[in-house]
Amino acid sequence: MKKQYKRIFILTGAGISAESGLSTFRDSDGLWNNHKVEDVATLEAFEKNPAFVHKFYNELKPEILNAKPNPAHLCLAKLQEKYKGKVNIITQNVDILHEKASSKNIYHIHGKIDEAMCLECGHILQSAEDVDMSTICPHCATKGKFKPNIVFFGEMPLYMPEVEKHLRECDLFVSVGTSGVVYPAAGFVYTAKYYGADTIEFNLTTTSNNYLFDEHIEGKCSITLPEFVEQLLETQENNGE
Ligand SMILES: [Zn+2]
Known part of the structure; x- marks a missing residue:
């Protein structure tokens, strides 16, 4: 992929955070920190027992917020800083490792562990502290109406x-x-390819939609991704941009 790109779209998922020691949300065995996904990550579960769901996320928070970005997160921040084209990051992760790596333009499409939304007024509360049924909304003063912004x-x-x-x-x-x-x-690659983008995938193993990518690079993304970023930056330099 030896060309200068104008707009790079990077989708990150559980694999990039796994290398910072975070267990993966939506894991294939359907468990997250030994809880069944349907007990802690569905609207039904939250409506039935909001206190329990809050407790689950409050317990997860310290581990997630204390995790450190790895070379894969750091090289993406470097790319955003040095690359002349636009680089946007869309993440499926609820952690803040891209933020910690000093990335910008990050879209958390599955929400964020340090946020809660007031179901009364829509206010988003950002807090590293516990949020539960006793939390009062600073915007509308309603008590106990927060939902984890997940x-x-x-x-x-x-x-x-x-x-x-x-x-x-x-x-x-x-x-x-x-x-x-x-x-x-999983369908993002279809759209990007349909509209003419080059597509490349970094993963530990072969994925099911692997055939949709022009290039597939297997291995730890903390090793493969920094190499790729260096190639992009070198190409830019060789093109005299
Ligand atoms: Zn409110």
């Missing part, structure tokens, strides 16, 4: 209009550490 199963991912726009406009689509089985993210 996209549960069956809910629409966030920022889809922006994502669609970036998919149509990008000339390079990069998928990092995603399984390629969770829709709609």
Whole structure:
């Protein structure tokens, strides 16, 4: 892929955070920290027992917020800083490792662990502290109406209009550490390819929609991705940009 791109769209998933020691949300065995996904990550579960669901996310928070970005996160921040083209990051991860790596233009399509949304007024509360049924909304003063700002199963991912726009406009689509089985993210490559983007995938193993990518690079993304970023930056330099 030796060309200068104008707009790069990078989709990151659980695989990039796994290398920072975070266990993966939406894992193939259907468990997350020994809880069944249907007990902690569906609207039904939250409506039935909001206190339990809050407790689950409150317990996860410290581990997730204390994790450190790895070379894959860091090289993407470097690419955003040094590359002349636009580089947008869309992540399926609820952690803040891209933020910690100093990336910008990050869309958290599955929400964010340090946010909660007031179901009364829509206010988004950003907090590293516990949020529970006693939390009072600083905007509308209602008590106990916060929901973790995590996209549960069956809910629409966030920022889809922006994502669609970036998919149509990008000339390079990069998928990092995603399984390629969770829709709609698994379908992003179709759209990007349809609108003419080059497509490349970084993953530990072969994925099911592997054939849709022009290039497939297997291995730890903390090793393969920095190499790729260096190639992009070298190409830019050789082109005298
Ligand atoms: Zn409110």
